[in-house]
Amino acid sequence: MAPPLDKRLVQRATATRGFLVAVALTGIAGAVCVVAQAWLISRAVAGVFDTRSTDFPGPLPGLGAWAAAVLGVFAVRGVLSWLNAWLAHRASAAVKSQLRTDIMAARLARPADSSVSSSALITLVTQGLDALDGYFSKYLPQLVMAAFIPVLMVAVIAANDLQSAGIIAVTLPLIPLFMVLIGLQTRDQVRRRFRFQTRLANHFADLIAGLPTLQVFGRARAQLRGLRETEDTSRAETMKTLRITFLSSGVLELLSTLSVALVAVSVGFRVVDWDLDLATSLFILILAPEAYLPVRQVGVHFHDSADGTAAAEAAFALIEAGSSRPGGDQPPPDLSSAAIVFDQVSVTYPGADSPALDALSFTLRPGEALVLVGRSGGGKSTALAVLMGLVPPSVGRVRVGGVDLATIDMDAWRRQLAWVGQEPGLLRGTIADNVRLGFEGASDTQVRSALDRAGGSSLDAGRLVGDDGEGLSAGERRRVALARALVRIELGGARLLVLDEPTAGLDQATEAVAVAALRDAGVGALLVTHRPALLRIADEMIAVGGQEANR
Numbered sequence: 001m002a003p004p005l006d007k008r009l010v011q012r013a014t015a016t017r018g019f020l021v022a023v024a025l026t027g028i029a030g031a032v033c034v035v036a037q038a039w040l041i042s043r044a045v046a047g048v049f050d051t052r053s054t055d056f057p058g059p060l061p062g063l064g065a066w067a068a069a070v071l072g073v074f075a076v077r078g079v080l081s082w083l084n085a086w087l088a089h090r091a092s093a094a095v096k097s098q099l100r101t102d103i104m105a106a107r108l109a110r111p112a113d114s115s116v117s118s119s120a121l122i123t124l125v126t127q128g129l130d131a132l133d134g135y136f137s138k139y140l141p142q143l144v145m146a147a148f149i150p151v152l153m154v155a156v157i158a159a160n161d162l163q164s165a166g167i168i169a170v171t172l173p174l175i176p177l178f179m180v181l182i183g184l185q186t187r188d189q190v191r192r193r194f195r196f197q198t199r200l201a202n203h204f205a206d207l208i209a210g211l212p213t214l215q216v217f218g219r220a221r222a223q224l225r226g227l228r229e230t231e232d233t234s235r236a237e238t239m240k241t242l243r244i245t246f247l248s249s250g251v252l253e254l255l256s257t258l259s260v261a262l263v264a265v266s267v268g269f270r271v272v273d274w275d276l277d278l279a280t281s282l283f284i285l286i287l288a289p290e291a292y293l294p295v296r297q298v299g300v301h302f303h304d305s306a307d308g309t310a311a312a313e314a315a316f317a318l319i320e321a322g323s324s325r326p327g328g329d330q331p332p333p334d335l336s337s338a339a340i341v342f343d344q345v346s347v348t349y350p351g352a353d354s355p356a357l358d359a360l361s362f363t364l365r366p367g368e369a370l371v372l373v374g375r376s377g378g379g380k381s382t383a384l385a386v387l388m389g390l391v392p393p394s395v396g397r398v399r400v401g402g403v404d405l406a407t408i409d410m411d412a413w414r415r416q417l418a419w420v421g422q423e424p425g426l427l428r429g430t431i432a433d434n435v436r437l438g439f440e441g442a443s444d445t446q447v448r449s450a451l452d453r454a455g456g457s458s459l460d461a462g463r464l465v466g467d468d469g470e471g472l473s474a475g476e477r478r479r480v481a482l483a484r485a486l487v488r489i490e491l492g493g494a495r496l497l498v499l500d501e502p503t504a505g506l507d508q509a510t511e512a513v514a515v516a517a518l519r520d521a522g523v524g525a526l527l528v529t530h531r532p533a534l535l536r537i538a539d540e541m542i543a544v545g546g547q548e549a550n551r
């Protein structure tokens with residue numbers, strides 16, 4: 001079973017401690033109202049039946065005052081319970097927002113982390129964390145109330161009748177005991193359900209993204225079958241969890257009902273024997289279930305919150321992985337005069353048996369253009385990712401002007417780089433907006449000039465681009481990315497071009513224009529390409545993944 005109180009969740013809830021204290025206080029104030037209400041009802045009812053009662057308020061008309069008092073307490077309880085729910089939801093919203101910010105910061109620290117897919121990340125920050133509502137708005141406040149209210153109830157009952165208080169004090173701990181036993185059985189089930197739900201969400205996201213391919217290959221229907229199977233499994237897991245939830249609340253309900261019945265039997269016998277007056281017995285009978293209720297509710301809300309805690313575990317794993325930011329604090333040496341040295345750099349991705357990049361060594365001097373060549377899958381893109389600080393070397397090191405890249409401030413280092421990837425990342429907005437990612441202050445004329453020199457003279461800078469470059473051809477995306485890199489060098493002060501097949505998909509004439517622009521950029525370049533036009537501007541070729549180098 002998950003611990004009753006997840007320390008990491010509560011520690012993260014720094015913004016919400018005030019809220020949580022207020023939630024507990026309103027809950028306890030509500031319990032005091034319950035005691036007052038029980039007292040009023042028991043006196044009023046006993047007064048009607050027990051003409052010998054000294055508290056008898058008089059004949060029936062006098063009951064009006066009692067009824068008004070009970071209604072007053074009801075109203076106060078209503079307000080307190082509304083306030084309690086409002087505060088709990090505020091606390092939950094604040095924690096979720098804090099966790100989302102932390103997850104995004106962790107992802108930004110390790111943007112190339114392949115251990116969590118984008119769709120899994122999206123599922124986690126949306127519906128995953130929303131499941132924490134149950135934890136913060138129900139479970140946590142209930143846990144605090146379960147710590148105070150039963151003690152208050154037992155103390156009040158003990159002041160009136162020690163025997164009833166004794167029965168409650170003995171039977172009450174059985175409920176948490178059973179909760180622990182049930183929790184031990186449900187822990188694995190809850191985790192399994194969370195995994196299935198995440199898998200279903202990922203499967204669905206993949207399916208939507210790959211729909212055109214699946215249609216062309218005539219596999220869309222087969223995939224739908226697969227989706228249905230995953231959905232069926234997820235439904236079966238949900239039903240299993242629900243069965244356990246209903247069963248466990250039934251067990252806890254039965255246990256507390258039997259315990260209250262014990263109190264009722266003991267009180268009943270003593271009322272018959274005139275050992276206990278009617279008002280006190282009614283008071284105890286009304287209060288007894290209230291002593292068990294908060295503890296029982298903890299069990300109910302524990303299941304409500306289980307999805308949230310499973311999501312929180314996934315969130316913490318991500319945040320903790322992201323807390324080890326690549327790089328350090330050292331300012332990077334200026335690439336106009338510093339050489340980059342790869343010294344026996346190897347990378348083995350998590351879970352892989354063999355290295356993706358094996359003992360790569362080369363020196364890139366200032367202003368030099370160096371091309372990485374080699375078989376597909378040989379590790380060329382991985383070498384570029386190491387240079388940009390997106391993937392840490394598993395073995396070996398990269399030195400810049402003699403300084404280990406692992407100790408350099410990554411933000412400052414990346415300001416010296418202009419990057420064009422195999423699949424350039426474009427954001428929703430205009431083409432000009434995407435070019436300005438290279439340098440925010442670029443004027444319209446500068447954007448236009450960069451687009452022209454990148455072979456994009458036919459591209460309208462004001463044209464809208466959808467999510468992830470939707471609406472642009474692969475070649476058009478590369479030209480926008482090239483223009484962005486040029487702006488980065490000319491206006492943003494970048495000193496090294498990092499290019500991964502930047503002219504793939506361009507026709508010869510457009511490629512010639514782009515290559516000329518890259519040659520004229522006047523900075524060093526580390527590029528991966530198989531295109532002869534680009535190979536010609538290289539000062540040196542480095543073999544990666546087994547192919548011989550050609551000088």
Ligand SMILES: Nc1ncnc2c1ncn2[C@@H]1O[C@H](COP(=O)(O)OP(=O)(O)OP(=O)(O)O)[C@@H](O)[C@H]1O
Nearest residue numbers: 114349352356357375376377378379380381382383
């Ligand atoms: N994020 C990742 N997680 C796990 N393995 C990866 C990851 N990225 C790449 N790989 C694997 O590492 C190896 C090298 O990949 P990389 O993309 O660096 O090769 P490449 O030489 O650039 O290939 P290509 O010329 O086809 O673009 C491949 O076997 C690839 O499957």
